[in-house]
Amino acid sequence: MVVVGGSIAVCENQAEIINDKDDTALGYFVAIEKSIDVATEATRFMEQYHDLEVFSVWPLINMFHANLGHATLEQIRCESSVEFIEYNSTITQAGQ
Numbered sequence: 001m002v003v004v005g006g007s008i009a010v011c012e013n014q015a016e017i018i019n020d021k022d023d024t025a026l027g028y029f030v031a032i033e034k035s036i037d038v039a040t041e042a043t044r045f046m047e048q049y050h051d052l053e054v055f056s057v058w059p060l061i062n063m064f065h066a067n068l069g070h071a072t073l074e075q076i077r078c079e080s081s082v083e084f085i086e087y088n089s090t091i092t093q094a095g096q
Contacts, residue, residue: 017085017087018084032063032081033082038058052068053067053068065088
């Protein structure tokens, strides 16, 4: 990532964001490469990106749930450890 005049440039291998944004659901799910410890990486991200707040970490699927600002979202998309990012969404029972 390159910062030019206060703007964040997009990196070459940007992690994909999947799902549609749901304004009623807070945060994102961040998938980390399987070879990297997700708890350690979530801690590193919290130390590096001060507006990133981790709600939960799931070691079995190597993913964490976090709230973060738009600039931080764009920056972590450029982290080589990030496999993909998914918008959180509400779950409803079929027929409701």
